[in-house]
Amino acid sequence: MTGVVVRVDDGRRVQTIGRGVATVKPPRPIGTDDGFRIGSVTKSFVATVVLQLVNEGKVRLTDTVERWLPGVVPGGDRISLRQLLNHTTGLFDYTEDGQWLAAAMADTARSWSARELVAVGVSHPPLFTPGARWSYSNTNYILAGLIAEKASGRALNRLVSERITGPLGLRDTFLATDARVRPGHIHGYQLNEDGTFTDTTSWTPTMAGAAGAIVSTPQDVASFYRALLGGRLLNQSRLSDMLTTVDVPERNGGYGLGIYYLDTPCGRVWGHAGDFPGYHTIAYQDRSGKRSATLMVATDLDQNPGSLFDQTVNTMVCQMMGKRG
Numbered sequence: 083m084t085g086v087v088v089r090v091d092d093g094r095r096v097q098t099i100g101r102g103v104a105t106v107k108p109p110r111p112i113g114t115d116d117g118f119r120i121g122s123v124t125k126s127f128v129a130t131v132v133l134q135l136v137n138e139g140k141v142r143l144t145d146t147v148e149r150w151l152p153g154v155v156p157g158g159d160r161i162s163l164r165q166l167l168n169h170t171t172g173l174f175d176y177t178e179d180g181q182w183l184a185a186a187m188a189d190t191a192r193s194w195s196a197r198e199l200v201a202v203g204v205s206h207p208p209l210f211t212p213g214a215r216w217s218y219s220n221t222n223y224i225l226a227g228l229i230a231e232k233a234s235g236r237a238l239n240r241l242v243s244e245r246i247t248g249p250l251g252l253r254d255t256f257l258a259t260d261a262r263v264r265p266g267h268i269h270g271y272q273l274n275e276d277g278t279f280t281d282t283t284s285w286t287p288t289m290a291g292a293a294g295a296i297v298s299t300p301q302d303v304a305s306f307y308r309a310l311l312g313g314r315l316l317n318q319s320r321l322s323d324m325l326t327t328v329d330v331p332e333r334n335g336g337y338g339l340g341i342y343y344l345d346t347p348c349g350r351v352w353g354h355a356g357d358f359p360g361y362h363t364i365a366y367q368d369r370s371g372k373r374s375a376t377l378m379v380a381t382d383l384d385q386n387p388g389s390l391f392d393q394t395v396n397t398m399v400c401q402m403m404g405k406r407g
Contacts, residue, residue, distance in 0.1 A: 121356025129340020227292025270360025282360030311371030
């Protein structure tokens with residue numbers, strides 16, 4: 083891999099380490115507070131915005147997709163906002179569509195609208211009846227973002243800024259709507275078969291949108307989850323909604339509303355992982371948010387040895403929890 087940043091806060095001290103380069107050509111040492119595309123960690127931010135709107139009475143978790151987006155999703159009158167947020171809709175994940183993926187990779191600068199992405203997802207039959215089981219789908223969060231915009235009358239990037247990053251002072255975190263990045267941004271790379279790397283930094287974030295377009299830093303991600311789990315962004319009723327989970331045995335945990343828990347050798351952790359081409363992020367916290375471990379790898383996860391990667395994550399979590407693992 084080209085670069086990696088690790089940040090661990092065990093409740094007493096913070097350790098942050100960066101190794102590798104932020105850019106390959108020319109080589110620039112990686113910075114531990116540089117910007118990074120955090121992929122599906124975005125879902126925790128989007129779910130927080132939606133739950134704030136719920137608390138304000140602008141939308142309800144029981145509202146159907148059809149209520150807010152009439153005619154957009156076949157069978158949308160049977161899919162609730164809660165099911166979008168906890169991935170129990172049965173909707174096909176648009177990122178698994180081979181034709182869309184080929185088109186996105188053929189023109190990585192193309193801008194995709196949220197409705198285009200939804201159309202790809204709903205062009206496939208549903209995997210199951212809404213509420214019958216759990217299946218992760220990025221299509222769910224593209225729809226949740228559209229509903230948040232419709233209910234508030236504000237663009238999603240503005241909602242994230244006004245409701246989360248602004249109040250918390252997270253100056254290095256934003257929902258990207260185009261490929262422009264700030265100085266010092268860590269470049270993402272895909273490893274090619276011949277051993278060279280393809281720089282993915284300029285690839286449009288609109289291919290991820292509400293499902294994964296946020297740029298952030300290890301410090302900002304940890305600060306966000308600390309505030310979220312500490313009750314600064316949601317009241318106790320809405321936080322309880324967020325942390326009410328659907329069992330996901332194959333992942334050794336459960337998925338709530340934009341956040342999940344894992345039972346690890348050193349205890350239960352909460353958070354999310356995220357991918358964007360050339361980037362992988364893992365952000366885990368204890369229930370209070372006061373202990374955290376964040377890992378950012380500037381190369382696709384599926385190109386890394388699984389057992390070594392899992393061992394690294396477990397080590398981070400154990401250090402976070404103050405235990406040996």
